[in-house]
Amino acid sequence: MQNQVIEDYLKAIYKIQTTSGKVATTALARRLKISPASVTQMVKKLSDMNLVTYTRYQGVELTESGMKIALEVLRHHRLIELFLAEALGVPWDKVHEEAEKWEHVLSEDMEDRIDALLGHPTRDPHGAPIPNRNGEMVETSRLLLADQKAGQTVEIVQVHDHDSELLRYLGGMGLYPNVELQILEVAPFEGPLTIKVADKEYTLGRKAAEQIFVRLL
Ligand SMILES: [Zn+2]
Known part of the structure; x- marks a missing residue:
């Protein structure tokens, strides 16, 4: 299983979990645009890797290690978006798609350099909070x-x-x-x-x- 696939799943689970609490595999399938059957299969693999827990009735939930990876990918994504917007002048409607790719390959060293260059920002160009190195962030108003x-x-x-x-x-x-x-x-x-x-x-x-x-x- 590719790292990128795992990270995309964990990120999607995190987003549904924070907005609606319970994560049903059907909701996850809709978000990832993948069939519910393959999502269920994948979720079982993630559960074997101890990144999520999954029961039919409770749905999918991130474990502590799953949460850590999800927040790390979010940190990459949002830092990259801001870097593209501020340092390279990329318009705000173009940064997301680019960050979807870069987020999976950013090294810790580059992450730190971008973070320092931007002055340790706490918000991305769309206003989403950027988790700090310890995975802490303040969610925005709902x-x-x-x-x-x-x-x-x-x-x-x-x-x-x-x-x-x-x-x-x-x-x-x-x-x-x-x-x-x-x-x-x-x-x-x-x-x-x-x-x-x-x-x-x-x-x-x-x-x-x-x-x-x-x-x-
Ligand atoms: Zn984005």
């Missing part, structure tokens, strides 16, 4: 922009990193982490939000607003 009310002022904390079209759409409105915006109107029946960013008004689709995490100001 408030969705889509759930907020008209009249509120919020600050963007994090946006999802995997949809480059969405990132370009948001970038076009200046919607980046740490940017403040006002919610002027929320259309009923899951309609769009009217927002104000840097004195400009925009209509933001509901689907996009569901991909943005904010904190209230």
